[in-house]
Amino acid sequence: MSNLEPTVLEPEVAPCCPPITSAELSVEDSVRMAAMFKALSDPVRLRLFSKIASHPGGEACVCDIQDVGVSQPTVSHHLKKLREAGLLTSERRGTWVYYQVAPSVVAGMAALLDLNR
Amino acid sequence: MSNLEPTVLEPEVAPCCPPITSAELSVEDSVRMAAMFKALSDPVRLRLFSKIASHPGGEACVCDIQDVGVSQPTVSHHLKKLREAGLLTSERRGTWVYYQVAPSVVAGMAALLDLNR
C-alpha cells in the first residue's frame, strides 16, 4: 500500500471493545457498537462505504461514488449516517466534499468480531 | 481459554469477501453482508450474541441469556433474526434449545473490515 504514511493511527482510538468471545458486552457498549453495525446494515450504505474504502488514499469525493442507484439526496443522507456513526469523516475542498474512512473505528468493529482470541 | 478443543475452524468458510479496502463490493455481496451487519445492529441482539459468544464452548441455552431487559417472546424473535442471518445455529437438546455462534460467518464479517491488507 502507500508507504507515504506510516499509518499513524488516530490518537483517539475507540476504547471499545475486547473480542466478543472474551466477555459479555455491557449495555452501554452494546448500544455504541450496535449503532456502528447499523450504519453498515443497509446495502446502499455498505456500497458507499466500500467505494470510499477501496478508493486510492481511502477517500473519495461524493461525485465519484454517487452512482449507486438512488437519488443524490439519498446518497447524501446515507453518507451523513455513516459520518454520524463515526465510520467516515468529511472535508470540503473547494467545490467538492471528500469522505474518508475512520480507520480506528472500523478496526474496533473488526476487533470485536475476532473470534480467535 | 479452554484447551479441550484445538479450535478447528469450520471447513466451510464463507466465500465472502475480500477486505473492503481491496475492492468495491458488488451489489449482491453488499446485500448479503448488509443483512449480517443488520443482525448485529440492535443493542439487544448484540448483547444476546455477546452472551452466547462469550459462554464457555461458544454456546448457550436460551434460559441462560434471556435476561436482557425485554420479554421472552422478544428474545425469541431476536434469536430468530440472528439465526436467519447465519450468525447463530440452534439445536434442541431435551427441554432446552442451545444456540451456537457460526464461526466462519462471523470471521467473514471481520475479514471484510480488516483495513490492513
Added chain:
DNA sequence: TCAACACATCGACGTTTGTCGAATCAGGCG
C-alpha cells in the same frame, strides 16, 4: 393423562427507516 416448564409463533401497536422531489446552502466563474 395431565400439569408444568421452555421456547416459538401470532397479531397488534407505535416508532424508525429509506426514499423521493423540492428547496436551500456553498463555491467557482463569467
Added chain:
DNA sequence: CGCCTGATTCGACAAACGTCGATGTGTTGA
C-alpha cells in the same frame, strides 16, 4: 453581481422494525 454546479436539508410517505401479551408447540415428569 448573477448563474451554474456540487452537496445538504426539508417534508412527506410507505415499508420495515422492535416490542408486547396471548396463544401454540414440544418435552419432562408425576
